[in-house]
Amino acid sequence: MAIGDLFKQELNVINIGLVSFKEGLDSVHTPAVQVEWKPPILVSPEATARLKERRVAIEAANAKAMEIILQGVPLLVDMGVARDVVPGMTENTILHAGPPITWERMCGPMRGAIIGALIYEGKAVDPEEAEALAASGKVCFSPCHEHGTVGPMAGVVSPSMPVFMLRNETYGNQAFCTMNEGLGKVLRYGAFSDEVVERLKWMETVLFPVLKKALKKTGPINLKNLIAQALHMGDEVHNRNRAGTSLLYRTLAPAIVRTAPDTESAAKTLEFIQNNDHFFLNLSMPACKVTLDAARNIPDSSVVVVMARNGTDFGVQLAGTGDQWFTGPADVPDALFFPGFTKEDANPDIGDSSITETNGLGGFAIAASPAIVQFVGGNASDAIRYTKQMYEITVTENNVYQVPYLNFRGTPTGIDVIKVIEKNILPFIDTGVAHRLPGIGQVGAGVLSASLEPFRKAYEGFANT
Amino acid sequence: MCISGKIKKGAYYDSVALMNVGKALAGLPGVVDAAVVMGTRENAGILERSGLWQELFEGTTDSDLLISVKAENEETATAMLAEADELLTASLKKGDSGDTAVTPWSLEGAVNLLPDANMVLISVAGRYAAHEALKALELGRHVMLFSDNVSIEDELRLKQVAHEKGLLVMGPDCGTAIINGVPLAFANVVRRGGIGVVAASGTGLQEVTCLISNEGAGISQAIGTGGRDVKKAIGGIMFLDALRALAEDDETKVILLVSKPPHESVVAEIQKLAASLSKPVISFFLGADTGVESLEAAALLAVASERGEPTETVAERLRARDAELETLAKTEAAKCRPGQRYVRGLFSGGTFCSEAQILWKESISPLYSNAPAGSAVKMKDVLQSEANTVIDLGEDEFTVGRPHPMIDFSLRNQRIREEANDPETAVILLDVVLGYGSNMNPMEELDAVLREAVGKTRVICSVTGTDQDPQNRSRVSAALKALGAVVLPSNAAACKLAGNIIRELGA
Known part of the structure; x- marks a missing residue:
């Protein structure tokens, strides 16, 4: 390269800084691109x-x-109960979203979800008792991420909760996530009223066994394919999971009908998924987790x-x-x-x-x-x-x-x-x-x-x- | 009267965008004064002087945006803070057509978008500029570095890398260049032709290219190097590379070199190289004896050389013109009031400020400047003129955290008022620099302040520009004359006239 080469080319300019310089170049019809520049973040x-x-x-x-x-392939392979399958889960452990945190520093919704989980586990009868227990130091709080697990919002996982089990087909590592409760008053947003706890109980006793059986019938479900299709259908699988949920529904429905103990539990299960556009979120999340953990x-x-x-x-x-x-x-x-x-x-x-x-x-x-x-x-x-x-x-x-x-x-x-x-x-x-x-x-x-x-x-x- | 303020932490806007928002805000009904500036130390000083400093700004840093509004009542002041937010948002939206055309957020992104890009023009704050420039060089692109406040170590490293790779680094602090006929940053629309320019002086480059174009001749390339290139530490790396490139360029018939005072070792290098070339080389190094008196003379000599005319024609023409300026000076001096005896030069172009001091070396004394050259003395306080004073408003002490005075006239206008009110001021000398990058409506800025000043002192202006510039030189000159200013086509002529008047008054 030599400076003189430039004199024989058409000038094409990248402008970093004053926009008025780019405007000047535009008015003399010189190809120019403005960089939307910001100062770098101050670091040492x-x-x-x-x-x-x-x-x-x-x-x-x-x-x-x-x-x-990129080579990771997340498969939904089975379901289980947290205490049995999530690594490091004990009777006194409650997992939560995000980095480690003490009860004292927890925000309202996180505390609410923990109160709800302690009531759900039968360790407290009311919110006051649950709060006292949570503050007593007898409960071990630990981030989901340190247990191969992810949870939306408060991300609270207690020992009795059923979880999806995922495996990375390429690298063999596992990931876990609870089932999505739907919208409205739900544990993950810190709600802990009776209806919240009742729903969790129903999910444990009806939804979980039906889905576990159905999964046995379908065999492992390739979530990478499902997510790729959902993206083509207008989801980004975080805040919009309508297509992903529908695709999952199509995949599971025949198996649910064939394996459910009775028509009513099959219908209730299908209704629950059909009424919850975010049902797939609790699969897209562990799918990402199992993919990234391998790296x-x-x-x-x-x-x-x-x-x-x-x-x-x-x-x-x-x-x-x-x-x-x-x-x-x-x-x-x-x-x-x-x-x-x-x-x-x-x-x-x-x-x-x-x-x-x-x-x-x-x-x-x-x-x-x-x-x-x-x-x-x-x-x-x-x-x-x-x-x-x-x-x-x-x-x-x-x-x-x-x-x-x-x-x-x-x-x-x-x-x-x-x-x-x-x-x-x-x-x-x-x-x-x-x-x-x-x-x-x-x-x-x-x-x-x-x-x-x-x-x-x-x-x-x-x-x- | 009520003052209200607000801090936006970590917000970033370019200094011109901020100036425009501040100006728009100050122009709204009920607003007395307003400022929207980054929280630099220099800006803190400016806010304090203009009565816009507020306690809540205490402890803010360079990366904080300060908004200060002085209004007739509290309601307006508060409303205007909200208005400032909207103006700031609108300033970012500019250029977003609402479709999916996407601007890149980084140099790499821009290269993907414009793979043929061969020049990267950088005008971000100095402390970030070298990093961006090095990235551009690593990507094999030429660099024009408008930013100042780049360290000399960084400049040397950049230029060494560029020299190795056969690339240009124009700058840091390179205000202007014309490459392949395209004006970059502060540059004028000039004819293309056979004169190639290398300049370690931004305004110097603008002045000679305009004068050449106004003579009917043209420019092949005009390459800026930044003023420090010719200092000992850099050793003229880019100046010499650019000179070699022009020597090999078929379009370039005559080479014109312009520079602020270079180090003597660098002068020697340049002269050695120039002497070895087969093309005519005309040099004007401020403060060094090259036998050329001014930027104006250098430009005219280059034109004469390209046309094959003898240099004596240029000398004759300038002698005749200087005689006219003598006569004019007598008329103007006669209009001065008793007690008026000093010149106050307020320059937006640094080279013009130096040129004034060199031209007055013998004739005007005492002479003070914030950027002394020749026999001038350093000002004790840059905010206070004494005796004869020339000020370069483009120096760091005036520009950190705000746009260049060729864009933002507010500081100079304030200074014009102050000087005009000084009973000892006989002449206010101004440069008005046109072209891309400069303020698009200089008369809008100057009208009120000059109307006031011409009633009190003599006002002499030089206009640097061409009729093809967006501001149009003839139109601006006519408007200045109509206000009662004396308008001259070059800085040298304006300085000579001003000098002559002061001499007349002293006699």
Whole structure:
């Protein structure tokens, strides 16, 4: 290359900074692109220097992580009871969403869900007793993620709860998730009234055995295929699971009818799934979990394998930093609130469901699901924009999950914490919004950008490995 | 009167967008004054001086956006804070057509979108600029680095990388360039032709390219290097590379070199290379003796050289013109009031400020400046002129955290008022620089303040630009004249006239 070569080419300009310079170029008809630039997130210069030196090793490690993530095949294989199948589950354990947290620091909905779970388990007769027990130190609280499990919103899992069992066909690892209770007053949003506990009991005694039997009949269900189809049908499998639920329903219905002990329990089971557009969420989440868990413990990889919130903190884990959590305060989402509620009522972001974004779905695939942006008064082009922006911070494009509108381009997959910091673009998350007080439930749904602090810490923590 | 404020943590907008929002806000009914600025130390000072500083701003940092509104009553002040939010949001929406056209968020994203991109123009804050520039070089793209406040170490590293790769790094602090006929950043619409320019001086480059174009000749390439390129630490890496490129360029018949005072070792290198070339090379290095007196003379010599005319024609023409300026000075001096005896030069172009000092070296004393050259003395306080003073408003002390004075006239306008009210001021000397990047409506900015000033002192303006510039040089010159200012076609001429008037008054 020589400077003189430039004199023989047409000038094509990338403009980073003052927009007026781009406008000048437009008026003389010179091809120019404006970068929507933001200053990088402030991190220690030493960390940046260290990461620069390791660039080749990091790129290789990230390529390896992405191969594992893209090759993973999540299968729904069986169902079981948490105490029997979830690793590390004991009679005194209650799992929760997000990074580790003590009872004292838990938000309202998380406490509410734990109160409900203790009543459901028969360990307390009323909320006061449940609260006293929870605060007594006799209950062991532990993050779902540390038990191969994920849970939406409060994500509370207690020993008697039935769970879906997933296996990664390629790598053999397992993941678990409870069944979705539906909308309205539900445990995961912190509600613990009688109807909540009664529903959980019904799910344990009727729904669970029917589904377990039906699954035996169908054999393992390939969730990767199901999610890929759902994306083509307008889901992003986080905030919209209508297509995924319908596809699952089609797959299970004949087996349910054939194997249920009686017509009524078959009909009730099918009705329950039919009436709950989010039933599939509790499968898309562990499908992402089982896919990402296979890529843990890859030295030098800056790929994010967990983003999870407990309603107080937002936590991040990386492929290259083992079991270490990087946490910071969780933010309150921008949302469309149900009538009678406002942002004042909203709890900060909560739930393990951001595992979908971590795997290139949810907010990252929102261009496949323009209906979702209506939650925040956006339009279809906003959805395209959000997804396109996420390509800036991901390592690769998905081989199976696609966005029809973007010419079936693979969804942006594999968040690279280095890109997040350098470009100052935070992961985009779809989410439901819980009331900040226990016992009330969902008050809205919306979108938000992941919290900055955990990513800054993850970047610096990763630089120190 | 009520003052109300608000902080937006971590919000980022470019300085021009902020200036526009601040201006729009200040123009709304009921608003006395308003500022929308990043929380830099310099901006804190500006807010304080304009009475817009508020206690709640205490402890804010560079990455915080401060909004301050002074209004007739509390209701308006509060309403205007909300209005500021809307204006800020609207400033971001600009360019979003509502369809699915997507702007990239990073250099890599932009390269994907425009794979043929061969030039990256960078004007983000200095502390981030070198990083972006290095990325661009690694991607094999030429760089124009408009940003200032880039460290000399970073500049050296960038230029070494560029030199290795055969790429240009124009800047840091490179305000202007014309590549393949395309004006970049602050540049004018000039004819294409056979004169190639290398300049370590932004305004110098604008002045010579405009004068050449206004003479009917044209520019092949005009390459800026940034003022520090010719200092010892950088050693003229880009200046020499650019000179070599023009030497090999078939379109370039004559080469014109312009620079702020270079280090003597660099001058020697440049002269050695220039002497080895087969093409004519004309040099104007401020403060160094190249036998050329001014930017204007350099431009005219380049034109004469390309046309094959003897250099003596240029000298004759300038002598005749200087004689006219002597006569004009007498008339203008006669209009001055008793006690008026000093010149106050308020420049938006740094090279013009230096050129003034070089041209007045023998004749005007004492002479103060915030950017002293020649025999001028450093000002004790840049906010307070004394005796004869020339100020470069593009210096860091005025520009950190706000747009360049060629875009944002507010600081200079305030200064024009102050100088006009000083009973010792005889002449206010101004440069008005047109072209892309500069303020699109300079007369709108200058009208009120000059109307006021011409009643008190002499106002002399030079206009740098062409009739093809979006602001149109003839139209701006006519409007300035109509206000009562004396308008000259070059900075050298304006300086000479101002100098002559001061000499007349002293005699």
